[in-house]
Amino acid sequence: xxxxxxxxxxxxxxxxxxxxxxxxxxxxxxxxxxxxxxxxxxxxxxxxxxxxxxxxxxxxxxxxxxxxxxxxxxxxxxxxxxxxxxxxxxxxxxxxxxxxxxxxxxxxxxxxxxxxxxxxxxxxxxxxxxxxxxxxxxxxxxxxxxxxxxxxxxxxxxxxxxxxxxxxxxxxxxxxxxxxxxxxxxxxxxxxxxxxxxxxxxxxxxxxxxxxxxxxxxxxxxxxxxxxxxxxxxxxxxxxxxxxxxxxxxxxxxxxxxxxxxxxxxxxxxxxxxxxxxxxxxxxxxxxxxxxxxxxxxxxxxx
Amino acid sequence: xxxxxxxxxxxxxxxxxxxxxxxxxxxxxxxxxxxxxxxxxxxxxxxxxxxxxxxxxxxxxxxxxxxxxxxxxxxxxxxxxxxxxxxxxxxxxxxxxxxxxxxxxxxxxxxxxxxxxxxxxxxxxxxxxxxxxxxxxxxxxxxxxxxxxxxxxxxxxxxxxxxxxxxxxxxxxxxxxxxxxxxxxxxxxxxxxxxxxxxxxxxxxxxxxxxxxxxxxxxxxxxxxxxxxxxxxxxxxxxxxxxxxxxxxxxxxxxxxxxxxxxxxxxxxxxxxxxxxxxxxxxxxxxxxx
Numbered sequence: 001x002x003x004x005x006x007x008x009x010x011x012x013x014x015x016x017x018x019x020x021x022x023x024x025x026x027x028x029x030x031x032x033x034x035x036x037x038x039x040x041x042x043x044x045x046x047x048x049x050x051x052x053x054x055x056x057x058x059x060x061x062x063x064x065x066x067x068x069x070x071x072x073x074x075x076x077x078x079x080x081x082x083x084x085x086x087x088x089x090x091x092x093x094x095x096x097x098x099x100x101x102x103x104x105x106x107x108x109x110x111x112x113x114x115x116x117x118x119x120x121x122x123x124x125x126x127x128x129x130x131x132x133x134x135x136x137x138x139x140x141x142x143x144x145x146x147x148x149x150x151x152x153x154x155x156x157x158x159x160x161x162x163x164x165x166x167x168x169x170x171x172x173x174x175x176x177x178x179x180x181x182x183x184x185x186x187x188x189x190x191x192x193x194x195x196x197x198x199x200x201x202x203x204x205x206x207x208x209x210x211x212x213x214x215x216x217x218x219x220x221x222x223x224x225x226x227x228x229x230x231x232x233x234x235x236x237x238x239x240x241x242x243x244x245x246x247x248x249x250x251x252x253x254x255x256x257x258x259x260x261x262x263x264x265x266x267x268x269x270x271x272x273x274x275x276x277x278x279x280x281x282x283x284x285x286x287x288x289x290x291x292x293x294x295x296x297x298x299x300x301x302x303x
Numbered sequence: 304x305x306x307x308x309x310x311x312x313x314x315x316x317x318x319x320x321x322x323x324x325x326x327x328x329x330x331x332x333x334x335x336x337x338x339x340x341x342x343x344x345x346x347x348x349x350x351x352x353x354x355x356x357x358x359x360x361x362x363x364x365x366x367x368x369x370x371x372x373x374x375x376x377x378x379x380x381x382x383x384x385x386x387x388x389x390x391x392x393x394x395x396x397x398x399x400x401x402x403x404x405x406x407x408x409x410x411x412x413x414x415x416x417x418x419x420x421x422x423x424x425x426x427x428x429x430x431x432x433x434x435x436x437x438x439x440x441x442x443x444x445x446x447x448x449x450x451x452x453x454x455x456x457x458x459x460x461x462x463x464x465x466x467x468x469x470x471x472x473x474x475x476x477x478x479x480x481x482x483x484x485x486x487x488x489x490x491x492x493x494x495x496x497x498x499x500x501x502x503x504x505x506x507x508x509x510x511x512x513x514x515x516x517x518x519x520x521x522x523x524x525x526x527x528x529x530x531x532x533x534x535x536x537x538x539x540x541x542x543x544x545x546x547x548x549x550x551x552x553x554x555x556x557x558x559x560x561x562x563x564x565x566x567x568x569x570x571x572x573x574x575x576x577x578x579x580x581x582x583x584x585x586x587x588x589x590x591x592x593x
Contacts, residue, residue: 103319
């Protein structure tokens with residue numbers, strides 16, 4: 001396991017940010033998903049050693065998060081959520097500077113800075129002052145500084161925030177390339193479900209500082225519940241009450257489509273039986289592929 | 304030819320090195336960035352004028368007969384003793400340029416990192432808080448040493464060269480140590496002081512104003528209080544007076560104020576301790592509001 005944490009607890013004063021978080025993450029791209037304030041960024045900061053947990057333990061590539069922070073930071077590339085740069089520098093100086101601070105020899109850091117800046121698409125503007133960079137360029141630059149020392153794990157905190165749709169797609173492509181084609185593990189914190197869905201093979205859903213769900217994307221989709229979409233004719237309330245009594249969660253859409261999240265142990269025939277019992281006609285019935293959005297809504301309890 | 308992007312991501316073949324001084328890249332970059340500012344370059348160049356004037360003074364003192372018609376009773380002035388070196392190192396003609404240089408070179412050292420959230424980038428590297436602070440402090444130390452220790456020692460060497468003998472050094476063998484001692488005092492004090500002020504705001508312009516204000520205001524305060532109470536100990540309120548008092552002590556000269564130099568050392572050390580405490584609180588990878 002590349003990242004392993006057990007019973008992590010951290011609080012900001014009275015606010016509990018992490019409440020007994022335990023997880024084991026293997027290789028590949030892992031999404032850290034959750035609504036704002038779920039504890040995603042705090043978890044990344046604890047893993048990097050920025051924040052010391054009150055309780056619990058953790059390891060990143062076998063290094064203890066309390067004792068071996070320097071070793072962890074040598075093998076981790078971190079892309080923070082907020083804009084950050086050093087005023088008065090150009091991109092090459094900036095990227096090589098942080099390469100050097102990661103332990104690279106000066107000349108190697110400079111050479112490598114050129115390479116990663118071309119890689120993230122800033123090759124042509126690498127000598128421009130960072131003060132003149134657009135939001136999208138700053139986002140790429142943050143990725144470049146995270147990659148410059150060739151980390152074994154990348155921590156990306158909201159990598160697509162503040163980007164226009166085009167910039168978002170480009171940054172996601174880059175992350176996908178790094179995550180899928182190279183032996184670099186990527187841990188992405190995001191509240192944008194589509195981003196996680198398009199990149200990650202596994203996901204950890206955090207809610208109110210706790211792990212709400214964790215696992216491979218396919219497994220989570222499959223084992224939790226089945227999703228059916230249906231339209232009915234007749235009295236809706238008794239039918240819905242019957243479904244809910246069976247442990248199903250039902251969401252209605254604007255075009256009168258009902259989305260039924262059925263527990264895995266239930267059979268689809270139960271829906272027909274419920275319809276029969278409550279005297280409604282099923283006019284449309286289809287088994288739908290659950291998306292991460294559905295899973296997210298299911299475990300976090302929000303629409 | 305394909306671009307690197309087209310070729311895709313490539314791994315770095317090298318291995319990271321364990322640096323003896325992990326803070327050195329911070330220092331080197333800080334010095335380099337200072338020289339990119341026009342105002343700084345001007346202030347830095349002008350700050351060597353006092354050293355040049357004192358060098359001319361040394362030359363004239365050794366050729367006093369050639370210049371007698373120009374000096375008219377300035378023999379006392381050009382009688383070179385350790386007091387001459389003390390005058391160079393602790394008077395306003397050097398302290399003021401140092402303040403100007405540091406206001407332009409040092410104000411943004413931490414303030415800019417606070418403004419642009421870059422502390423988290425530093426601490427995502429294998430750097431300790433002490434490495435970061437030491438790296439920034441060394442930028443200030445570099446400029447203070449280059450304006451104090453370097454000209455001080457060079458002036459001493461030129462004194463010996465112009466005199467053509469080592470007699471002056473044999474008469475005052477402790478003088479090089481005094482020069483280095485005062486340089487060290489100024490370096491430590493300004494390093495802590497400038498970083499303290501730089502960590503108080505995320506706007507380097509405000510910090511520049513703070514640097515000037517704390518130097519001048521402390522002196523004005525001393526002037527006002529002395530005018531009212533007539534007590535020499537009130538000089539402890541003035542940064543400049545404390546430096547001059549401690550400097551005179553290190554050069555073994557008459558103290559400018561009528562109280563023990565130890566008090567001035569205590570005040571300067573107190574400011575350094577305060578700075579260390581504030582830096583410990585302000586320099587952190589993430590701002591935790593509890």
